[in-house]
Amino acid sequence: MIYISDKSKKLDTYDAIVIGSGISGGWAAMELCKQGLKTLLLERGRDVKHLQDYPTANLNPWDFKLGFNNTLEDRQRDPVQSNAYTPADKHFYVSDADHPYIQEKPFDWYRGYHVGGRSLTWGRQCYRLSDLDFGANLKDGNGVDWPIRYKDIAPWYAYAEKHIGVSGQKENLSQLPDGEYLPPMELNCIERHLSESIKKNDQHRLLTIARVANLTRGWDSRGPCQNRNLCSRGCPFGGYFSSNSSTIPAAMATGNLVLRPFSIVTEILYDEQKQKAKGVRVIDTITSEVHEFYAKIVFVNASTIATAGILLNSTSSRFPNGFGNGSDQVGHNLMDHHASAGASGAHDQFADQYYKGRRPCGFLIPRYRNLHDHENLGFTRGYNIQGHGERQEWSDKVNGLAGFGKDFKAQLSTPGPWTVWMAGWGECLPYYNNQVTLDHSQKDKWGQPLLKIDFAFEDNEKKMMDDIEATCGEMLEKAGFRDVATFNYHKRGGSTVHEMGTARMGHDPRTSVLNQFNQMHEAKNVFITDGSCMASSASQNPSLTYMALTARASHFAAEELKKGNL
């Protein structure tokens, strides 16, 4: 932690400022530092040091007095976050009571305000987008055209993958391009069976192991993954990628990084003369003092919703509606994947087979809908299926096993039938009315206006969910599963924790906020590379795309700076 008491501008001035230390902010900091830029990384929460700040990482189940149940108090204080956390990883989630927001419609906004942000608790899935995705807006007229295509980002995907370490299987699919992979994790018996059945029944579908940032061999002085499946506690083996385990230490090692936790950025400051950002205003949450920090370039990586909030809160005579918001698109087009619909079933084969170890991922059935024109499904875009197979254990059996006593105990403690659960992760279109705004009539404890989130899935997403139920059920039926049950959980917006779109990229400053290098149209030294830059959501888990875009934008920014263009 650093404290700057000296008011001299020199100490407050850096080459670059990065707002937010989550998955994209960590990347921005590392890349800028590696380019030789003195970089200030601002984080609104506390510091979390790799290894030493993972208090629950080595605990056994019996070390939790209340098991994995949250207390009544937890649930009252954190009505949203407590849906996601357990006593094992609660410390990586904010308190809703301390960090309120307004839900115009039900929306779960999961947050981790600490160094590393949600890179500690993320799902670690790493999928490339393809030209099917980058070309979609132009093709069907939803949103604005992406100003990039796959070829622009492909080398940066490789760059990111090679750094973080991704295990996966190449499949040679145009809709889901292959990347640079460590050896894949393995499918278990039932998953192999389902995979074979799908391959046999539909030439356009296949089932592959998830591509995840869990290391199947040692990588960059981390890992390998020990198959404990306790990732969200922070990994004592560095078995998966996070800002804490990777990018921040790498940035630190350059000698160019200053990391400043407990620093809430309230505004980006505009220099009317130079027509650029000059820095940021920060509230120190320890001292409550307000500081200003200055830099030649500013990267905004506060996370989709918070980034929109900072921009909207940064008003000036040049930007009365918010920083870089001449397009009036800032805060709009909020997207989140839906992951509500799917199917499950049980299978009687392979009763003599089992597994050992807790593989920290499931399988993927890459997108198979609307790959071609004129499929006439009643919805546009598509979804991929994620799921896993396992044998039923005690927690699955407890509600179905009748009686009590010796026989009950014996049944409870032996492996049950194989089951598969799978669900569709579906694309959400960018709707202008799905938006984040500021409510100036309500303030948080720092005197900052509360964010108001107004989000709902529409008809296209709902029709897609129906199709997911149908196709998932069908794939399981065809593979000989019994008791196939399709479902739609009707989860609230935000539940997939893939918020995107509130400061979108585009060709035209009148309809978008960022250009093809994530550079603000209206302030050339501001770059936004978190989820807010996304012009469409695609259906792939988005973090890898943020990382690739961040690396690309960081290199571009550093070059532009050297050329004197910023």
Next chain:
Amino acid sequence: MDRRTYLKGIFAAGVLGTASFSLFKWFDLNKPIDASALWDKKALIAEMAEMIIPRTDTPGAKDANVHTYIINVILNCNPVRQQHKFYYGLEDLEKYAQDQYGKDFLKCDASQKQSILEHSAKNAEYSNRILNKINNKLLGQSFFSKLKSLTVEGYCLSMAGATQGLAYDYIPGKFEACIPLKPNQKSWATK
């Protein structure tokens, strides 16, 4: 609410009214439960938990101190209404023991205890799934289902239960995707 849901509700309320032993105590249900009163039932809870998961060639619920887990979870993690339902369930069961055998549950012999707990298990769930759902929503999980699920949870998460009653693999290292089931193979304690 559409008409069908409404009618279902009326129907359910009628059935629940006659079947739910604690509905008449509805008005008490919003006050918090007295923790010491529940701790006083520790021996009773321990006895029933042991009947659900008895000691065999592996430890039982008492060995795993499951009763402490159950009480802690009821008091700290369950809504007030569910706490009451659980507590009244214990009282009802004690009363049933008195009515049937003229003595405390803990003083009953093994077969009497068995038939008392079977009685409780029988009343735990309606055969109709919708009624179960509505009942659980209105009044919380039935006493016996709650007792049973917390017993299982407390046992399987305990050191004795996880490492001896089940198979526990602290640091697996490798993932072996498909291996033959060994004779008497126990299922994994954690996922």
